[in-house]
Amino acid sequence: MGRAPCCDKANVKKGPWSPEEDAQLKVFIEEYGTGGNWIALPQKAGLKRCGKSCRLRWLNYLRPNIKHGEFSDDEDRIICNLYATIGSRWSIIAAQLPGRTDNDIKNYWNTKLKKKLINKFTPNYQGKTSPFSPTLSQSVPPNLSSLYKDHFNSFYTSTKSLSGFESSSPPQNFLYYNTAIPSSTNQYSYYLQNQDGLMDSQYYYPVKDQNMIIFNGNEVSCSSSDGSCSQISYSKDVKQEEMGCFQGFMLDYGNINGDYPLNTFSDDHQKGSGILGNSQLQYDLEEVKELISTGHGCSNNNMFFLSYENRL
DNA sequence: AAGAGCGGCAACCGCCGAAAT
DNA sequence: GATTTCGGCGGTTGCCGCTCT
Structure with missing residues (x-):
């Protein structure tokens, strides 16, 4: 016999959060906190959401002091240096950038920063194949983990x-x-x-x-x-x-x-x-x-x- | 003007170690 | 000790809006 199930998966809402849901979650957490129990939170807050979903929404979007918008050059540098050292440990990288979430940094890296660095350091890069196996024709992008x-x-x-x-x-x-x-x-x-x-x-x-x-x-x-x-x-x-x-x-x-x-x-x-x-x-x-x-x-x-x- | 293609990003999925029962 | 879920994380998906043709 283990713990009780976290939520009624058939009865929870998925997809984008509405402004009303955001407000509901925000008000509840600001008043009562998370109580260290995300699973119980949605029911207490009157939300038809899974606890995991609430946690994600709060951490990535609603909690105070979240920084949105462009990343600065300093932030770029920190991300690159940390990525070079520890790889894709986004939560650790995020801990070094106040206001930024791991999801934000991950998205930024995957959609912008990686391309930026590839263009900077390998302007002629067009995809390379395995040197020892022509049949292994996968395109291998330059690894950017030690650009610095x-x-x-x-x-x-x-x-x-x-x-x-x-x-x-x-x-x-x-x-x-x-x-x-x-x-x-x-x-x-x-x-x-x-x-x-x-x-x-x-x-x-x-x-x-x-x-x-x-x-x-x-x-x-x-x-x-x-x-x-x-x-x-x-x-x-x-x-x-x-x-x-x-x-x-x-x-x-x-x-x-x-x-x-x-x-x-x-x-x-x-x-x-x-x-x-x-x-x-x-x-x-x-x-x-x-x-x-x-x-x-x-x-x-x-x-x-x-x-x-x-x-x- | 319309639709195809692309990029950005929020949200979901699935895994894993820790914790609860 | 076994079983089950939680909490956290990284990878991936899919929606939406913008740009290009």
Whole structure:
């Protein structure tokens, strides 16, 4: 035996609130308060509404000091910074903005602020596909959760590292952040972020065995002076010997600005157009070494994405 | 002038942890 | 301890008004 039912669902009114209902609720709460019991409130107030509906109406519209109208630049900044830090925890964000409700902020973010930021930071954005799965043609909008430099460090909070790295947390010199694989979709998501922390993008790609290495161009160098690359040096987090254990590399590349600086790369090899394109590149280890050794992509903003199908 | 398309926003839905019985 | 609802939250829906053609 649990609690009594909250309300007679067949007998409650739904839809927009009338001015009379608003006045009735307002007068009642101002006189008697909520009593900590929203379910009992509508009956006491003489309203044919569900308690939940009354609560929502009061919190989002009727309670005193609710601020309506345009959001200020300061409010924009606070919302963006908090979103970068904690994500879509609207109630927490609302707590930092006196007079604003979580519903208001959520609506504002979804309808205006998000678009505003996309236009500001990715003016050429037209929807990007998963770099590793052309068939996964969902359009993935830029993730806006780290548009601000002051939250750059908050991104290194991954709970799950990519295989191929020794460390359990993402290395600091790798400009990425990855999240755990949602078991239902079996996809990784990862973020790219430029050196200034001003922009990131979120992509999804399917993984089979989580066999993937991500590194950026300036973390890769070649040891020989003649440009050939019998040995590739990676960041300290990627073991050279481990690289030799992979086969069937899938290499992709590009930069976080949405450019395709390495198009000659694909022209040469007829294999694709890079990470920000939608082709999948298949290389063996020797080809990967050659490609990297020729200097393609070994500049600051260029990223390599290397995955492998099977260990030898 | 009319209707199609779009954006904004209030309200609903469904989930989850806490609380009541 | 089990069962049921409450309270709160984030995601989504659908209505309404505005703009464009």
